[in-house]
Each structure stands twice: as structure tokens, then as C-alpha cells.
Amino acid sequence: MNKEIVKPAILPGFMELIPADQILFNRMKDIIRDNYERYGFLPIDTPVMERAEVLLAKGGGETEQQIYEFTKGDTDIALRFDLTVPLARYVAQHFSELTFPFKRYHIGKVYRGERAQRGRFREFYQCDIDIIGNGSLDIINDAEIPSIIYSTFKDLGFDNFTIKINNRKVLKGLFEWLGIKDSTMVLRSIDKLEKIGIEKVKLELDEQGIAEDAMNKIIEFIQISGTNEEKLERLSLLEIDNDKFNEGLEELTIVNRYIKAFGVPIDNYIIDLTIARGLDYYTGTVYETFLDDYTDIGSICSGGRYDDLASHYTKQRLPGVGISIGLTRLFYQLYEANLLKVKEAASIEVIVIPMKGCLDKSIEISNNLRDGGIRTQIYLEKGRLGKKFGFADRLNVPYVLLIGTEEIEKDRYTLRNMRTGEQTMLSIDDIVSKLRG
Amino acid sequence: MNKEIVKPAILPGFMELIPADQILFNRMKDIIRDNYERYGFLPIDTPVMERAEVLLAKGGGETEQQIYEFTKGDTDIALRFDLTVPLARYVAQHFSELTFPFKRYHIGKVYRGERAQRGRFREFYQCDIDIIGNGSLDIINDAEIPSIIYSTFKDLGFDNFTIKINNRKVLKGLFEWLGIKDSTMVLRSIDKLEKIGIEKVKLELDEQGIAEDAMNKIIEFIQISGTNEEKLERLSLLEIDNDKFNEGLEELTIVNRYIKAFGVPIDNYIIDLTIARGLDYYTGTVYETFLDDYTDIGSICSGGRYDDLASHYTKQRLPGVGISIGLTRLFYQLYEANLLKVKEAASIEVIVIPMKGCLDKSIEISNNLRDGGIRTQIYLEKGRLGKKFGFADRLNVPYVLLIGTEEIEKDRYTLRNMRTGEQTMLSIDDIVSKLRG
Numbered sequence: 001m002n003k004e005i006v007k008p009a010i011l012p013g014f015m016e017l018i019p020a021d022q023i024l025f026n027r028m029k030d031i032i033r034d035n036y037e038r039y040g041f042l043p044i045d046t047p048v049m050e051r052a053e054v055l056l057a058k059g060g061g062e063t064e065q066q067i068y069e070f071t072k073g074d075t076d077i078a079l080r081f082d083l084t085v086p087l088a089r090y091v092a093q094h095f096s097e098l099t100f101p102f103k104r105y106h107i108g109k110v111y112r113g114e115r116a117q118r119g120r121f122r123e124f125y126q127c128d129i130d131i132i133g134n135g136s137l138d139i140i141n142d143a144e145i146p147s148i149i150y151s152t153f154k155d156l157g158f159d160n161f162t163i164k165i166n167n168r169k170v171l172k173g174l175f176e177w178l179g180i181k182d183s184t185m186v187l188r189s190i191d192k193l194e195k196i197g198i199e200k201v202k203l204e205l206d207e208q209g210i211a212e213d214a215m216n217k218i219i220e221f222i223q224i225s226g227t228n229e230e231k232l233e234r235l236s237l238l239e240i241d242n243d244k245f246n247e248g249l250e251e252l253t254i255v256n257r258y259i260k261a262f263g264v265p266i267d268n269y270i271i272d273l274t275i276a277r278g279l280d281y282y283t284g285t286v287y288e289t290f291l292d293d294y295t296d297i298g299s300i301c302s303g304g305r306y307d308d309l310a311s312h313y314t315k316q317r318l319p320g321v322g323i324s325i326g327l328t329r330l331f332y333q334l335y336e337a338n339l340l341k342v343k344e345a346a347s348i349e350v351i352v353i354p355m356k357g358c359l360d361k362s363i364e365i366s367n368n369l370r371d372g373g374i375r376t377q378i379y380l381e382k383g384r385l386g387k388k389f390g391f392a393d394r395l396n397v398p399y400v401l402l403i404g405t406e407e408i409e410k411d412r413y414t415l416r417n418m419r420t421g422e423q424t425m426l427s428i429d430d431i432v433s434k435l436r437g
Numbered sequence: 438m439n440k441e442i443v444k445p446a447i448l449p450g451f452m453e454l455i456p457a458d459q460i461l462f463n464r465m466k467d468i469i470r471d472n473y474e475r476y477g478f479l480p481i482d483t484p485v486m487e488r489a490e491v492l493l494a495k496g497g498g499e500t501e502q503q504i505y506e507f508t509k510g511d512t513d514i515a516l517r518f519d520l521t522v523p524l525a526r527y528v529a530q531h532f533s534e535l536t537f538p539f540k541r542y543h544i545g546k547v548y549r550g551e552r553a554q555r556g557r558f559r560e561f562y563q564c565d566i567d568i569i570g571n572g573s574l575d576i577i578n579d580a581e582i583p584s585i586i587y588s589t590f591k592d593l594g595f596d597n598f599t600i601k602i603n604n605r606k607v608l609k610g611l612f613e614w615l616g617i618k619d620s621t622m623v624l625r626s627i628d629k630l631e632k633i634g635i636e637k638v639k640l641e642l643d644e645q646g647i648a649e650d651a652m653n654k655i656i657e658f659i660q661i662s663g664t665n666e667e668k669l670e671r672l673s674l675l676e677i678d679n680d681k682f683n684e685g686l687e688e689l690t691i692v693n694r695y696i697k698a699f700g701v702p703i704d705n706y707i708i709d710l711t712i713a714r715g716l717d718y719y720t721g722t723v724y725e726t727f728l729d730d731y732t733d734i735g736s737i738c739s740g741g742r743y744d745d746l747a748s749h750y751t752k753q754r755l756p757g758v759g760i761s762i763g764l765t766r767l768f769y770q771l772y773e774a775n776l777l778k779v780k781e782a783a784s785i786e787v788i789v790i791p792m793k794g795c796l797d798k799s800i801e802i803s804n805n806l807r808d809g810g811i812r813t814q815i816y817l818e819k820g821r822l823g824k825k826f827g828f829a830d831r832l833n834v835p836y837v838l839l840i841g842t843e844e845i846e847k848d849r850y851t852l853r854n855m856r857t858g859e860q861t862m863l864s865i866d867d868i869v870s871k872l873r874g
Binding site: 005006007008009010011014015016017018019022023025026037038039040042043044045046047048049050051053054057068070071072073075077088089090092093094097098099101103104109111113123133136137138140141144147151258261262263310312313314315347348351359360363364367370373374375376377378380381382391394395 | 442443444445446447448451452453454455456459460462463474475476477479480481482483484485486487488490491494505507508509510512514525526527529530531534535536538540541546548550560570573574575577578581584588695698699700747749750751752784785788796797800801804807810811812813814815817818819828831832
């Protein structure tokens with residue numbers, strides 16, 4: 001045939017892994033799912049594409065120009081760019097079929113046509129949990145969320161990470177009290193404290209026309225230090241007579257009090273009054289999570305409390321709290337920095353190699369191993385023994401089981417540890433126990 | 438605020454489930470994945486969108502007008518419409534990084550803008566496995582595939598299903614021998630035998646200009662009956678002097694011989710000489726799988742052997758064999774026919790209900806249960822006990838654990854079986870053992 005060859009390549013900005021790395025990625029995904037399920041979150045799975053008018057109901061926003069949008073027939077279609085908008089639509093649409101507080105997890109791909117750059121992906125997995133109340137949602141839920149972050153990253157193999165917690169009402173109340181009307185810009189500046197330093201924050205505030213008195217109060221506020229309890233006490237000593245401030249302080253106090261009960265060690269969380277999260281979306285508690293030794297990676301898990309999830313789709317007031325892990329980016333960064341903690345995973349536990357004339361017995365034994373729950377591949381091609389071992393070697397499997405006539409006679413089979421080279425002759429039962437253990 | 442409400446609805450032709458059903462769906466997906474992994478297949482995950490010229494390299498085909506295609510910037514993009522074309526591209530692209538025979542599984546969503554109709558979906562999960570050889574691939578692999586189908590559907594809860602097996606070389610060789618040049622139409626007609634009956638097949642063959650002699654031979658051929666071994670013997674007794682026919686007969690004989698060794702019970706597979714699979718793509722062994730008592734559902738798992746996977750992307754010859762389960766459609770059909778066999782799944786195993794003043798202890802106990810591997814939700818809202826029980830009831834969880842002051846004093850907690858209404862007071866250790874068991 002005289003066919004033209006099309007160059008096999010994916011689009012720029014997409015992640016595609018070879019199987020050995022895909023196994024590591026999937027292991028991380030499985031650990032996250034397992035933790036979400038352990039805390040009683042229920043799964044949902046929404047379509048990747050939706051009506052554009054639904055996904056863009058909120059309008060505006062930085063992401064809008066990044067959205068993949070197209071027309072099929074006479075329908076305007078968009079690909080989801082996060083899992084929060086689909087959740088809002090889902091809860092509004094299925095409202096009467098759901099039980100509130102509705103705890104759902106969703107792990108799926110989302111799409112953003114970002115400018116291509118290293119470590120940014122146009123298709124990426126988000127792993128989200130949210131707790132949605134019908135009309136109200138107790139503040140205690142905000143204290144449970146950090147324990148899920150803790151448990152998840154612990155299971156992902158990390159010890160040294162810090163969940164930073166704040167409450168936007170505290171900040172907003174302060175600004176109200178100071179007579180600052182548009183706090184959005186001020187919040188954004190404060191949010192950058194860690195990145196740009198106190199002097200540049202001052203400069204930005206000055207440019208925004210914040211008076212010196214107010215600025216000094218803000219600086220005093222964001223420099224409050226000490227233990228979590230000391231911070232809370234110093235906040236109350238500021239004697240700011242503002243309802244929103246006091247509400248925020250009370251919420252933060254409750255969250256701080258119960259995080260301990262939920263089992264998060266004191267070393268893994270901290271109240272950080274400068275964390276605001278850029279998004280206007282959040283209205284109360286906010287979270288960011290950092291690897292202590294690699295803060296460059298940025299927040300590895302963020303989220304917060306919002307007043308009303310689905311106001312674009314329903315008149316029901318649906319307050320909620322949630323977090324998101326951007327798994328594709330996280331995996332990429334950990335991988336590049338050689339920080340992946342998931343065990344080097346051999347998805348295949350053993351490769352069965354039949355010697356000449358021993359195919360039937362080898363198949364039978366493979367069946368037995370699989371029945372014993374061992375992930376088993378049998379090598380079915382003809383060829384020299386060296387070629388067969390080479391195959392197992394390249395797949396980097398921990399064990400090879402050799403089936404020859406001598407083995408069949410003795411009903412003992414040669415199990416080769418591919419790491420150590422050690423070979424032992426064992427019965428099938430012993431092999432199953434050994435591989436299971 | 439004076440906001441316009443957008444009606445929360447998904448596009449027609451998409452499946453979206455409430456959590457209770459999503460859990461069942463996920464359980465099926467997990468069982469399929471588990472089986473694919475048990476047989477030593479490695480995971481891959483390719484982008485949902487690719488360059489249109491890559492996905493459409495093969496050109497033509499019925500699916501082409503169903504493809505979601507759009508332009509972003511100056512790039513023509515298409516959404517994948519199956520997992521085979523991305524596999525071909527993947528293997529060609531990563532050829533030097535893969536170990537052959539390459540056994541990969543891929544479970545992911547694909548997109549086809551089909552005319553909307555009941556039970557047809559525009560977004561659906563495919564669950565594929567393929568074994569790809571480099572240059573050659575032993576026929577024994579074709580005998581392993583049915584054992585994976587068997588093991589998977591067995592684990593999905595089915596007993597009465599039949600894997601129908603044929604080899605297209607047998608059919609093609611017969612047609613060559615009969616001097617029929619364009620066998621595609623003939624194959625399609627034969628493929629419809631079960632649906633339309635022998636007389637209509639004859640009519641179609643006649644319309645295709647098949648001579649009477651040849652037609653009689655075809656009819657004699659497709660009516661061959663008996664056990665698998667009898668069928669193979671009767672095929673050889675036809676004394677058809679054609680290389681392709683004989684090659685096919687030999688392959689089918691080997692596959693039949695080894696399927697047994699791979700542990701598929703005789704009741705669960707059959708050689709069916711009329712199975713051809715419409716697609717030209719397949720060149721050897723072909724598979725279709727039917728539920729014996731519900732053949733209306735059509736084939737629930739199909740596939741076959743092909744000569745060359747990736748001829749559009751590479752000059753390497755890559756023969757392979759594989760199967761696909763269209764999970765979304767399968768789930769829908771089983772669900773509608775009330776044939777789902779996966780156990781009614783309570784993702785949440787226990788809901789902890791704190792009585793007034795017992796929140797701290799309740800949180801502590803929830804932590805303990807989760808550490809014990811129990812999927813635990815704690816009810817954190819304030820309210821009457823009846824409301825709390827109502828919540829657990831609606832979520833249909835098997836157990837509720839009640840924590841009150843009396844329980845805390847005795848260090849024994851009230852575990853209520855929500856199915857039977859039975860209540861017992863147990864220690865935390867006993868509760869963990871009971872829920873684990």
C-alpha cells in the first residue's frame with residue numbers, strides 16, 4: 001500500500017505518560033479517591049461537554065477566553081473548565097434526588113486552552129470534594145476538611161506539609177471597619193505577601209489609595225504572629241467593632257478548636273491571616289496547602305467556604321465548603337522534582353515464562369495465580385529463554401516464574417526475584433502466599 | 438441580586454447518574470479494571486482531544502460524520518471517537534519506550550455525535566484491552582482473550598453468557614475459493630444471519646450476484662453445526678483447497694484447544710462460523726459475547742485480531758488482538774432491564790450521629806473507624822435526632838452509630854442495623870470488626 005504516514009504526536013500542553021509512569025499517576029489518583037470515600041463522600045461523574053450557556057452562566061472571569069467552545073449542529077457546546085460549575089448545575093438539576101448535606105467527590109478531566117508553558121496543562125485532572133448544605137451548613141464541616149487534606153497527603157507519602165487556614169470574613173470585616181469599600185484589590189495584594197514581601201505590599205496598597213492610618217492597621221494585622229491560639233487572641237484584642245470581623249473570628253476559633261479533634265497534628269496546620277485566595281468566590285474559611293521543603297511548588301490543595309453554590313441555576317441557597325487537588329500539575333511537579341513518594345509500582349506482580357513444551361501447565365499455573373489475586377502475565381511468544389527473561393527485565397517486574405519439565409515433574413516451580421537474582425523452587429501455594437505477603 | 442436563572446440541564450444523549458447509581462457504575466468499572474490488571478495489562482491514558490489529522494488519518498468510515506471537531510487558534514482538533522485510534526498513535530509515538538508484546542488497558546470516555554436515540558450515548562466509556570506484537574504475535578494470545586472476557590463477566594455477576602468465536606480467514610478463504618472477489622458485502626450479510634434469518638440472507642446474496650453453486654456452498658458452510666470439535670472437523674471435511682481457509686482453520690483449532698487450558702468452561706464459549714463483525718479492520722479471530730437469556734441486548738463485549746494496528750503512523754508492522762466493553766451502553770441496558778448484578782453498594786458503611794454535647798467523642802470515634810478502614814460519614818449539622826436518622830435513612834447506609842452521654846460513660850456505642858432495625862451496644866473495636874467482616 002502506498003499510504004501517507006501521519007506523524008504520531010499529541011497536541012502541545014497535554015500530558016501523556018508511558019505505562020510505568022501512568023501506574024504511579026493512577027496510584028496517586030487511587031489514594032485520593034480512597035481517602036475521599038473513607039470520609040463518606042459520594043461519587044458523581046458529569047459530562048465533559050455541556051451547553052455553553054450553562055457552563056458560562058457565571059460569565060466573565062479570567063478563564064472565559066481559555067474555554068474550549070464550539071458548535072455542533074445548532075448547539076453551542078463548551079468543555080468544562082473546572083468541576084465546580086458542573087457541580088452547581090448538577091445539584092440544582094438533581095436537587096430533589098439528593099440528600100443534604102450532600103458530600104460528593106469528583107475526579108475528572110477539565111480543559112483550559114491556556115498559553116502553553118512548562119508545567120501548565122490544557123487537559124488536567126481535578127480531584128474535588130465539596131459538602132453542600134441546603135440553606136445552611138454547620139461551620140464544623142470547615143474543620144473536617146483539613147483532616148481530609150491531612151489524611152490524603154499522608155497517604156500520598158508526605159509528612160512535612162502545612163495546611164494554611166484563614167477566614168475571609170476577618171479580612172473583609174477589617175476592611176469594612178477601616179472604611180475600605182473595594183476590598184478585592186487589597187485582598188489580592190495581601191495574598192501576595194509571601195511572594196513579594198511587605199514593602200511591595202505597602203506600595204500596592206498606597207497605589208490603591210489606602211490612607212496611612214488604615215494601611216498601618218492592615219500591616220499590623222497581617223503581621224500578627226504566635227501560635228494559632230495567640231493569633232486568635234491578638235485578633236480579639238484589636239477590638240474591631242464590626243459584625244463580619246467578629247463572625248469570622250468566631251468561625252476561625254471554632255475551626256481551630258475542632259481541627260485538633262479531627263486528628264490533624266499541630267505541625268500540619270496553621271492559621272495564616274494573609275491567605276485570602278484570589279477568587280471572590282470564597283466567603284469564609286479558606287485553605288491552602290504547602291510542602292514545607294518545597295514551597296516553590298505552590299499550593300498543592302486549596303479551597304474554602306462559599307455562601308451560595310448554584311445561584312445561577314436555582315433560587316435554593318446552597319452554601320458549601322470544598323477543596324480541589326490539581327492532580328496532573330501536582331504529579332508533573334513532584335515527578336520533575338523527584339519528589340514522588342508513591343512506591344515504585346509494579347502493576348504486574350509476576351511474569352510466567354513457559355519453557356518449550358510446558359505451555360499447558362504454565363497456563364494452568366497462571367490461572368491459579370490469578371485466582372489467588374496475583375496480577376499475572378504469561379509470556380506467550382515463542383523464542384529463546386534469554387529473550388523471555390529480557391522481556392520481564394524491561395517490564396521491571398519483581399518476580400518471574402519459570403515452568404520447565406523438571407519443575408512440572410517435581411511440582412515445584414522456579415521463582416526468580418528479579419531485584420536480587422535469587423531463585424527458589426516452591427509449590428504454587430507457597431508462591432501465592434509469598435507474592436501476596 | 439437580580440440574576441437570570443439558567444435552566445440546569447445537560448445536553449441530550451449524555452448519561453448522568455445520581456450518586457446511588459454512580460456507585461453501581463463505578464463498581465462495574467472497578468471490576469473490569471481489576472480483571473484487566475489481574476491479566477497483566479498496563480494502563481494508559483491518552484488526551485480526549487487530538488489533532489484532527491491524527492485521529493482522522495484512517496479517513497472515511499461511518500463514524501467520521503459523528504466526530505466532534507472544532508478549531509482552536511489555527512489547530513483542527515477532534516475528540517476521540519474510540520480508544521483504538523489513540524492506541525495506534527500512542528504505540529507508534531512511544532514505540533521505542535514500550536516492551537512488546539505490549540499489553541495495555543484503557544478505560545476512558547469517547548465521543549460520537551450520534552443521532553439521539555434511546556440507549557445511544559454521545560459520550561460513553563469504553564473499556565479496552567489490546568495485546569500488540571512487534572512484527573508478530575503468537576496465536577495463543579487469541580486464546581487468552583476469551584478467558585479475560587469470561588473472568589470479567591463472571592466477576593460482574595453473570596453466569597449464563599456465551600463468547601462466540603470465529604476466524605475471518607476461514608470465511609475469506611472460502612470466498613476466495615468460490616471466486617467471490619468482494620467479500621465485504623457477503624460477510625455483512627452472513628453477519629446478519631441471527632437477526633434476519635437464512636432466507637433473507639439468501640436473498641441478499643442473490644442480490645449481490647452470487648451464483649447458485651457458490652450460494653449453496655456458503656449456506657452449507659454457515660449451517661455447519663455440532664460441538665466445537667465437530668464443527669472444526671466438518672470444516673476440514675469441506676476439503677477447501679485454499680491457503681487462507683486452511684490458515685484460519687488451523688488458527689481456530691489452536692484457539693479452541695487453548696481456550697480450555699485458559700479455564701473458560703465449555704458452556705461459556707462456542708465456535709460460531711457466522712460471526713464476522715462488520716468491520717473490515719479484523720483479519721483473524723473475532724469475538725462477540727451475548728447474555729444467553731437476553732440476546733436482545735446485543736453483544737456485550739466484542740473484538741478480534743488485526744494484522745497491523747498503526748499503519749497510518751509508522752512503518753512498523755504491529756499485529757494485535759483486543760476487545761472492548763462499551764460500559765455506558767451496557768450499564769444503561771442492564772439497568773433498564775433490571776439485570777444489574779453488582780451488589781447494591783453502600784459506598785458509605787456507617788454514619789456516626791452525635792447526640793447533643795457529644796461532638797468531640799463522635800469525631801474521635803469517626804477517626805478510629807476510618808483508621809480501621811471503615812468508610813465513615815459523621816453527621817455534623819445541628820438538629821433533632823429524628824432529622825439525623827432521616828438523613829441516614831435517605832442515604833440508605835447499612836449502619837448508624839449513635840453517640841450519646843450514656844454511650845460515652847459505658848464506652849459502648851449503639852450500632853443500629855438500618856436494614857433490620859436491630860440495635861446493639863458495642864466497643865469501638867467490636868464495631869470495626871463487625872463492619873469489616
